[in-house]
Amino acid sequence: xxxxxxxxxxxxxxxxxxxxxxxxxxxxxxxxxxxxxxxxxxxxxxxxxxxxxxxxxxxxxxxxxxxxxxxxxxxxxxxxxxxxxxxxxxxxxxxxxxxxxxxxxxxxxxxxxxxxxxxxxxxxxxxxxxxxxxxxxxxxxxxxxxxxxxxxxxxx
Numbered sequence: 001x002x003x004x005x006x007x008x009x010x011x012x013x014x015x016x017x018x019x020x021x022x023x024x025x026x027x028x029x030x031x032x033x034x035x036x037x038x039x040x041x042x043x044x045x046x047x048x049x050x051x052x053x054x055x056x057x058x059x060x061x062x063x064x065x066x067x068x069x070x071x072x073x074x075x076x077x078x079x080x081x082x083x084x085x086x087x088x089x090x091x092x093x094x095x096x097x098x099x100x101x102x103x104x105x106x107x108x109x110x111x112x113x114x115x116x117x118x119x120x121x122x123x124x125x126x127x128x129x130x131x132x133x134x135x136x137x138x139x140x141x142x143x144x145x146x147x148x149x150x151x152x153x154x155x156x
Contacts, residue, residue, distance in 0.1 A: 029084035
């Protein structure tokens with residue numbers, strides 16, 4: 001009877017971690033910005049404008065948007081696109097058909113200050129900040145082919 005050699009858990013765990021890291025080297029690119037000194041509510045208004053948009057179109061939208069958070073998001077989007085380009089050097093950047101896959105605006109640190117109020121009282125002022133996570137990826141090609149075939153079927 002042959003004995004099967006048992007593999008240690010640590011070896012299996014190390015192999016899993018290595019596989020996850022290899023998979024992360026391709027695909028979507030992520031960029032973060034933390035502690036932006038605007039309230040999350042105001043930043044979400046700007047983030048909603050570019051969610052799901054083509055990356056180059058989103059850059060144009062942010063460039064001409066007068067709101068305060070648009071300059072920060074413009075730099076963040078450019079950074080995410082550069083990260084994608086660095087991750088995927090073999091793919092042509094202009095023909096990659098990048099889009100804003102995901103954009104999250106979370107609350108950050110809150111500076112708490114006191115403002116004088118009448119009759120010797122004080123009111124608390126909360127100066128909010130936010131963290132933004134932006135994910136850029138290629139648009140899947142299969143969706144376009146399915147739409148074309150559906151259009152051809154309706155014509156026939």
